[in-house]
Amino acid sequence: MTLLLEKQVAPPAGPARAPYWTMRRRDELAGWLFIAPQLAGIVAFVIVPLGLVVWYSLHEWNVLAGTFEFVGGANYQALTDDPRLGPALRATGLFSVGLVVLNLSLALFLAVLLNQKLRGTVFFRTLFFSPVVVTLVAWTIVWGFLLQDNGGVNGFLSQLGVDGPNWLRGDATAMISVIVVQLFKGVGLNMVLFLAALQGVPAELYEAARLDGASAWARFRRVTVPLISPTILLTSILTIVGSLQVFAQIAVLTQGGPGTSTTVLVYYLYQQAFQFHHFGYGATISLLLFAIVLGLTVLQWRMRRRWVFHED
Amino acid sequence: MKLRLLTAAATAVTLLATAGCGGGSDDAAASGPLDLRMTIWSANAKHTALFDQIAAAYKKDHPEVGRITFESIPFDSYTTALTTQIGGGNAPDLAWILESTAPDFVTSGALEPIGKDPDLLPSATATWEQDGKLYAYPFSTSPLGVFVNTDLVTAAGRQTPAQQIAAGNWNWEQAVATGAAVQAKTGKGGIVVGDFDYKGWDTLNTIWAGWDARPWSEDGKSCGFDQQPMIDAMTFIHKMVFTDKAMPGPGRTTDFFAGDASMVLTQISRAALLEKAKFKWDLVPLPKGPAGDYSVVGQAGIGVLKRGKHAEEAKKFLAYFTNQENTAKLAQFFPPPRKSQLTSEILAKANPLLEPAQLQSVVINGIERGDIKAGHTGYAELQQTVRAALDPLWKPDADVKAVLAGVCAKIDPLLSK
Numbered sequence: 001m002t003l004l005l006e007k008q009v010a011p012p013a014g015p016a017r018a019p020y021w022t023m024r025r026r027d028e029l030a031g032w033l034f035i036a037p038q039l040a041g042i043v044a045f046v047i048v049p050l051g052l053v054v055w056y057s058l059h060e061w062n063v064l065a066g067t068f069e070f071v072g073g074a075n076y077q078a079l080t081d082d083p084r085l086g087p088a089l090r091a092t093g094l095f096s097v098g099l100v101v102l103n104l105s106l107a108l109f110l111a112v113l114l115n116q117k118l119r120g121t122v123f124f125r126t127l128f129f130s131p132v133v134v135t136l137v138a139w140t141i142v143w144g145f146l147l148q149d150n151g152g153v154n155g156f157l158s159q160l161g162v163d164g165p166n167w168l169r170g171d172a173t174a175m176i177s178v179i180v181v182q183l184f185k186g187v188g189l190n191m192v193l194f195l196a197a198l199q200g201v202p203a204e205l206y207e208a209a210r211l212d213g214a215s216a217w218a219r220f221r222r223v224t225v226p227l228i229s230p231t232i233l234l235t236s237i238l239t240i241v242g243s244l245q246v247f248a249q250i251a252v253l254t255q256g257g258p259g260t261s262t263t264v265l266v267y268y269l270y271q272q273a274f275q276f277h278h279f280g281y282g283a284t285i286s287l288l289l290f291a292i293v294l295g296l297t298v299l300q301w302r303m304r305r306r307w308v309f310h311e312d
Numbered sequence: 313m314k315l316r317l318l319t320a321a322a323t324a325v326t327l328l329a330t331a332g333c334g335g336g337s338d339d340a341a342a343s344g345p346l347d348l349r350m351t352i353w354s355a356n357a358k359h360t361a362l363f364d365q366i367a368a369a370y371k372k373d374h375p376e377v378g379r380i381t382f383e384s385i386p387f388d389s390y391t392t393a394l395t396t397q398i399g400g401g402n403a404p405d406l407a408w409i410l411e412s413t414a415p416d417f418v419t420s421g422a423l424e425p426i427g428k429d430p431d432l433l434p435s436a437t438a439t440w441e442q443d444g445k446l447y448a449y450p451f452s453t454s455p456l457g458v459f460v461n462t463d464l465v466t467a468a469g470r471q472t473p474a475q476q477i478a479a480g481n482w483n484w485e486q487a488v489a490t491g492a493a494v495q496a497k498t499g500k501g502g503i504v505v506g507d508f509d510y511k512g513w514d515t516l517n518t519i520w521a522g523w524d525a526r527p528w529s530e531d532g533k534s535c536g537f538d539q540q541p542m543i544d545a546m547t548f549i550h551k552m553v554f555t556d557k558a559m560p561g562p563g564r565t566t567d568f569f570a571g572d573a574s575m576v577l578t579q580i581s582r583a584a585l586l587e588k589a590k591f592k593w594d595l596v597p598l599p600k601g602p603a604g605d606y607s608v609v610g611q612a613g614i615g616v617l618k619r620g621k622h623a624e625e626a627k628k629f630l631a632y633f634t635n636q637e638n639t640a641k642l643a644q645f646f647p648p649p650r651k652s653q654l655t656s657e658i659l660a661k662a663n664p665l666l667e668p669a670q671l672q673s674v675v676i677n678g679i680e681r682g683d684i685k686a687g688h689t690g691y692a693e694l695q696q697t698v699r700a701a702l703d704p705l706w707k708p709d710a711d712v713k714a715v716l717a718g719v720c721a722k723i724d725p726l727l728s729k
Contacts, residue, residue, distance in 0.1 A: 149563030
């Protein structure tokens, strides 16, 4: 018996094996477990759909006939030959530039205005922020009625003796209308972000600038803008990406018209994939949009070193 | 230990696989009653109540059928939602299909062929046939008529359309004069084309059919917008909007059923909206056009989708849903395509709001000689392309001929596909 026990507990020959579960490995495993839910979400809802979109873009999918045929790069070739793509990109650019410029300027202006210690600022902050929490489609439908030829906006203008245009039917006014509807919907969010940034600017910097004789405009340019530049970067990235993905406003207000003046890229993608049943081509357009969004975001991120101010 | 684990896992996998096979089987005895689902675009509670009543009666004699549901999808996105369901592997068993998209559904092979009853009018089934087989039941064959707010017409000092019919001068010139007088004298809208709103251009067939115009040829290969009948019809419509001001202009909402317009050109199935109307109204046939008397019929079919889960059961239910007895019930909302049921007596029972004379002149005569909206394969793309190309027409100074030539330039490549 003793001999047996000795045999059993006898150490193995050769160098001793290090335990597998070292502290480092345990920490590593814990780390992976912590990020596992997020990682699973990204794989399921980002990586897999993205892979599927790439896969679909290589196929012609006839939903009604139930056929799914590999066509290789034919959809990418069609993208380069599509005469409707240019107008769609132009409309998207016009919408994005108009919205981003107006949104960021107005949001910053409102934030500076409502950052003053005056009576009623809380009310106005709530007023400008409230559209952000309203359902997008409901907001757009209401504006659709207001912008009718015989709607509320023209009714108001006629009270002032002005004959308003047919907002949603004019080539130029339709795009302006869509931009303005989206501007009022989203400006409150950027306003709040700017307000938070403005409240983080140290008061002594303004005091010092004032003592140096800097004007209000100089204080804004030399103190405020550099110190809130990280927020300007964040809001510009969010607003540009959001503007490139505009859809509901177009679908409800103009359906891409008049003509194709408001047919932005996402609406064109929707038409091709879901209305015309060219799912493969729709997938290809969505990859083009993905590339544009990615390109612009990377560009902005790289440019941050030039104009975003970091105190440290 | 390992062997035991492996055995347990194999047993579990076998059990799961068996359970999975059982769940997916169409065999009613093995998996219990099967459910049927039909997509429709109407959300009218009276329509769905009648559908449910017919479904309940069917289930009494068919214990193999569990629930029969009618899933309402908004009209504007109906076909898009339906095709997305099909693409996503969630095809309904039956679907209500609009006439404009009939060629897409019929030629693609998406639908099961169904039985062809000799009682069905050939003019009603033509859209839904291919190679001698019928692919959908022409469920609603609804002629378009003119609902008239006679209070507004009289207030504008005009003869009512019924009086004009009696005098033998109910034509488009008179209709426009009446619409213009109502707009000018009462401030209310003149003639409204139902579902048009300067986007759904295809509903203008209620007017251009009076000029014998068509958007494309019978074979669907050549454009009809630049042909003289269409140029004349569109010139007339443009003048009616911008010169005569007999029709609400673009960007204006005018609801006839709320009493805001003198006339609306729409399907007679909309008569239900006038049940509680606070004005006197009438229903008359479409005015005579330069090409003579004409009629336009709106149509919808019900088809059985091949990729639905229970195609055979769906076919049986469709046969019951559209038999003689049930189409007589459905006739109160959806005029039947059956010869035997197109009598003013039968239709009057189902449509108490309408007079037998109205039913004869608008419904029966309309269905028998009606022009059905022109469909085409790839209709959605054609629809959007024409909509965009027609937009320049809806301006006071538009060059009608040039705009229509532009429409053809845009759709020719699509028609020749």
